Amino acid sequence: MIDLRSDTLTRPTEAMRAAMAQAEVGDDVYGEDPTVIALEERVADLFGHEAALFTPTGSMANVLAVGSLVAPGQEVLCEASAHIARAELGAHGAIGGITMRTWTHPRGRPDLAAVRAMFAPEMGPFFVRTAAISVENTHNFAGGAVLPLDELQELRSWATGVGAGVHLDGARIWNAHVATGVALAEYGAVASVLSVCLSKGLGAPVGSLMVGSRDAVDEARVRRKRMGGGMRQVGILAAAGLHALEHHVERLAEDHAHAGLLAEACGLDQEAVDTNIVVVERSDAAAFVAAAAEQGVRVATVGPTAVRMVTHLDVSRADAERAASVLASL
Numbered sequence: 001m002i003d004l005r006s007d008t009l010t011r012p013t014e015a016m017r018a019a020m021a022q023a024e025v026g027d028d029v030y031g032e033d034p035t036v037i038a039l040e041e042r043v044a045d046l047f048g049h050e051a052a053l054f055t056p057t058g059s060m061a062n063v064l065a066v067g068s069l070v071a072p073g074q075e076v077l078c079e080a081s082a083h084i085a086r087a088e089l090g091a092h093g094a095i096g097g098i099t100m101r102t103w104t105h106p107r108g109r110p111d112l113a114a115v116r117a118m119f120a121p122e123m124g125p126f127f128v129r130t131a132a133i134s135v136e137n138t139h140n141f142a143g144g145a146v147l148p149l150d151e152l153q154e155l156r157s158w159a160t161g162v163g164a165g166v167h168l169d170g171a172r173i174w175n176a177h178v179a180t181g182v183a184l185a186e187y188g189a190v191a192s193v194l195s196v197c198l199s200k201g202l203g204a205p206v207g208s209l210m211v212g213s214r215d216a217v218d219e220a221r222v223r224r225k226r227m228g229g230g231m232r233q234v235g236i237l238a239a240a241g242l243h244a245l246e247h248h249v250e251r252l253a254e255d256h257a258h259a260g261l262l263a264e265a266c267g268l269d270q271e272a273v274d275t276n277i278v279v280v281e282r283s284d285a286a287a288f289v290a291a292a293a294e295q296g297v298r299v300a301t302v303g304p305t306a307v308r309m310v311t312h313l314d315v316s317r318a319d320a321e322r323a324a325s326v327l328a329s330l
């Protein structure tokens, strides 16, 4: 079976397992795990921010990151198919007391005109105030789309001017970096706070980080503990992340090339596929998924008529070619 349902399905390589087994560890709730500290410093540095915080999931990193900008009763604006809006099961409302309004863009982009029109400044105790704008790069449900750097820069500069923060959901920022050559620090500069994942394209079994200012991260460390996310000898997982950063970033270009093969097989315009995710519209989405599975290719529905395929570390060139021929036949 070739499993294209998600890039979260990867299993740690032998080399990653060896790095995990050898990790130096301590109690991270006491701030004494040297491998976690090394990972947090490394990731903060990569994005040009002061500090970072290791979290078990991207969802928790997002809740902590958005919550560092938006107080209960305030709102965050985001694109309608953003992961924070569609796939975190209401966490930002349920845990953070935050409301959300959305704009729509087929490629998940930050539509500045729409954002400006929606933006609600402080207007007294009658209206919800917009405290932050959230963007997602790459954009998962828009088919792994890369957000253009100039649009992100424009958004950040406008948001700063009106006193709003910018949250970047960078679960797959590594894919954007490899696809465009834009430095991670440049992406870091367009966000007040960001979240990044090690457990998607990078192939670690677990782990994400919230990245931001020292103050925001110190405060998030307290909220992480409150949410039950204080982990102990977790250097064993941070070691997987450090290994992934060392060995699995540049290779993402292979996943992007494999996604190109799938897109071509599905008759999509190559321009429509920026990275490792291909989304096709099919009125018979569920039947399409079942027919592909019968021929040994697992794909997933991500909407009533949307089918998603994701390439990753455990999909070889030969796998991608075989999957492409199955998909073309369907």
Ligand SMILES: Cc1ncc(COP(=O)(O)O)c(C=O)c1O
Binding pocket: 008, 056, 057, 058, 059, 060, 062, 083, 084, 136, 138, 139, 140, 169, 171, 172, 197, 199, 208
């Ligand atoms: C864009 C994006 N953000 C956040 C997440 C959340 O990550 P996790 O599944 O680790 O909670 C995902 C998960 O796929 C994602 O695609």
